[in-house]
Amino acid sequence: MDRQNIRRAIAADAEALTALMRSSSAYSGMFAAMLSAYVVSPEQIARDEIFVAQGRGQLLGFYSLIVGEAVELDLMFVADAAQGKGVGNALFRHMRDRARALGARHVKIVSHPPSLGFYERMGAQRVGVQQAAGRITWTRPVLQLEL
Secondary structure (H helix, E strand, O other), X not given: OOHHHEEEOOHHHHHHHHHHHHOOHHHOHHHHHHHOOOOOOXXXXXXXXXXXXXXXXXXXXXXXXXXXXXXXXXXXXEOHHHOOXXXXXXXXXXXHHHHHHOOOOEEEEEOOHHHHHHHHHOOOEEEEEEOOEOOEOOOEEEEEEEO
């Protein structure tokens, strides 16, 4: 995956981002409840730092950073068909560089449990857990990526 294939999301991407997210096999079974009502909106795209990876005219993945007093990785998805092809690595490196450019010293990541190993391989360190709440009936690892 080449960095030049990563671009800022636009409002017209909202429906495709929502579809990619909801089609993720990593969120099947008990994890499906987490995304059942979640929609990536044009307003969210305008507000947050959302970048998409594309290849051959297809959406391969995306990430979303929430920027406030702290910077948090809110969403990161790679299409099932693009898994294992470097898309996640490229998106993660882009996210790290974008967070640095925004002046962040670290990025908070509340991980989907099956994604924990990926984030640790990318250099994030486990710093705690987030307890179950609402539709999310399982604890989630909390990580921090030092920049």
